[in-house]
Amino acid sequence: MMQVTEIKAEGLARQFxxxxxxxxIDKRVQNRLRELAGQVRLPGFRPGKVPVAVLQKRYGAAAHGEAVEQALDESSRNILSxxxxxxxxxxxxxIVxxxxGADLEFTLAVELLPEVAPPDYGAITLERPVAEPADAQVEETLGRIAETFKGSRPLTEDRAALPGDIVVVDYVGRVDGKEFEGGTAQRAxxxxxAGRFIPGFEEQLIGSRPGEDRELTVTFPEAFPAKDLAGREAVFSVHIHELRESEPVLIxxxxxxxxxLDNVESLRKRVRETLVTRLSEASRMRVKRALLDRLAEMYDFDLPQGMVDREYESIIRQLAGEEDAAETADQADAHAHDHDHDHAHDHDHDHAHDHDHDHDHDHAHDHAHVHGDADPGHDPAHAGEAAAQPKLTPEQAAEYRSIAERRVRLGLVLAEIARTNNLQVTQEELSRAMVAEARRYPGQEQNVLKYMRENPAMAEALSGPxxxxxxxxxxxxxxxxxDKAVTPDELLKPEGDDAPPSSDQPKGQPAGTAEAGSASTEP
Incomplete structure (x- = not known):
């Protein structure tokens, strides 16, 4: 009979x-050998007639290994259950x-989920900001859409270039007298x-005329993506071909x-519907954020350090991935100058959606990660995954760990509410999420769907949110x-405006896309 002795019971930690x-163990070995007797074929023996002794000699060690693994798994599950x-x-x-031929001895260490009492729902008071798009906002959005479709026409008036004009030029840039990659363009x-080029470049073209050549001296910003150009002085030789003026598009x-769409009223209706959807999403995000903040205030209990460690590592991996992606994008931007320089048309033309939409970011603390019971036979963590560690100050590391603790605590609270109220993800909901995820990979949808269906961890990752x-x-x-009526601008205003940084954003760490990273890398 299996003997179990509890040797540790401290907080959420247990050890047996x-x-x-x-x-x-021997019984399991013999059962396995009997199974093999009907499967293996050995010279000199009829199928199914291989003596157990022969099997023991040839397969005994492997059968014993399987028996030990089976005993470890079953015993562990039974002890917990x-x-x-x-x-x-x-x-x-x-394994001890x-x-x-001897007893199997091992220790089992486990961290338990804490007991979480459901909240007093009636005691949770929330304010939900709501807004309706104003006519002026609809027209403003239409104006931005029209702006992206505007063209240009040759300037017929004989005059020098003025702000707002479009100057068609060739240019060659040099640093210390040497041309640099990406610093040359024809008929740009x-x-x-418009402020699309580095400071000082556009200003020095004001007053120029077709046929004129100019030497422009500029300094690349310290935060310029191409590190070899950042903060450096450059001289651009510019030839002006022609002057053009914007040709606005009527709404x-x-x-x-x-x-x-059929007509302008259909377009206006589409824009209004898009704004309504956007405002509704912003409203829900605000009330969700307020709810999670309220739950965080209501609960304070010991956390399984294994879960906190795993969440912290996930945050660090994400941070490292974002830094790598940003660096790759910076390098690509810094060297990708052989594209169309017609910036008046360098936009996605699906503009029924308002493009001024970077107002309501999904902050780090809005992801609570609903946690269920861990599967003792499957570690959903990224075991052995090596990730480049970003350089963090001790203060930043402590703040990221605080974020991890908040996420785990909120996730446990939400998971307990889901469990006690039988809230589950249906297969239909999961299938829709899989299809939506697969659509992110055009041309590979079927392969992605197949992969997700064959990997339970992917289903878990999609069902959590x-x-x-x-x-x-x-x-x-x-x-x-x-509900509290607010203006659209108030609802869409970034919460970071006129407010201290989010407690979930470590000091010294950029909150989102850096300004330099989003600026044009063209001169």
Whole structure:
């Protein structure tokens, strides 16, 4: 009979010493050998007639290894199940002795999920900002859409270039007298005053005339993406070919047709619907954020350090990935100058959506990660995954760990609410999420879908956010929520404006895309 001794019970940590009788292991070995007897074929023996002794000699060691693995798995599960223990992460098993013919001895260390009481939903009071798009906002959006479709025409008036004009030029840039990659262009169209080129470049073209040559001296910004040019002085030899003026596009039926719609009223309706959707999403994000903040205030309990460690490592991996992506994008931008320089048309023309939409970022603390019981037989963490570690100050590391603790705590709260109220992700919801994810990879949709269906970890990753939203909706429905009318600008205003940095954003770490990284890398 298996012997189990609890040798540690501190907080959420439990540790057991387990001894499985040698007879139990031997029984498993013999059962495995009998299975092999009907499967293997050996010279000199008829199928199914290979003596067990022969099998023991040839396959005994492998069968014993399988028997030990099976005993470890079953024993661990039974110990947890019989005691009603819910592991937070995969339990750790250390084998003390697994010699053939002797008892199997091992230790089992596990961190438990904490007990989480459901909240008093009625005591949760939330304010939900709501807004309706004003006519002026609709017209402003239409104006921005028309701006992206505007063309240009040759300037017929004989005069020098003025702000707002489009100057068609060739240019060659040099640093210390040497040309640099990406510093040359032919017939580039530069809208004076648009601010798309490095400071000082456009300004020095004001007053120029067709046929004129100019030498422009500029200094690349310290934060310029191409590190070898950042902060360096450069001289550009510029030849002016012609002057052009913008040709605005009217907000009329022809603009709507360019957008794939019947008439301007259909376009105006589409824009309004898009703004309504955007405002609704912003409203929900604000009330969700307020809810998570309220839950964070209501709960304070010990956390499984394994879960916190895993979440912290996930944050660091994400940060490292973002830094790598930003560096790659910077390098690509710095060297990708052989493209069309007609910036008046360098836009995506699907503009029924308002493009001024970087107002309501999904902050780090809005992801609570609903946690369920850990599967003792499967570690969903990225075991052995090596990730480049970003350079963090001790202060930043402490703040990121605080974010990890908040996420884990909120995730456990939401998971318990989901469990006690039988909130689940349906197969239909999961399938829709898989299809949506697969669409992010045009041409590879079927391969991506196949991969996701064959990998349970992918389904888990997709179902987590869905369940989180369902739990949030459930709590909001039960809570006391008061709508507060605000203007669209107030609703869409970044929460970081006129406010201290988010507690989830470590000091010295950029909150989103850096200004330098989003600026044009063209001169």
């Amino acid at each position: 010493r387990i001894q499985v009788p040698a007879a139990d 019989e005691r009603g223990l819910r592991p937070a992460v995969q339990p750790k098993i250390d 002795s697994a010699t053939a 169209e530069i809208e004076l005053g 009329d039926d022809s603009l709507a047709v360019k957008m794939g 869905i369940l989180e939203e369902k739990v949030v909706d459930f709590i909001i429905e039960m809570a006391t929520v008061t």
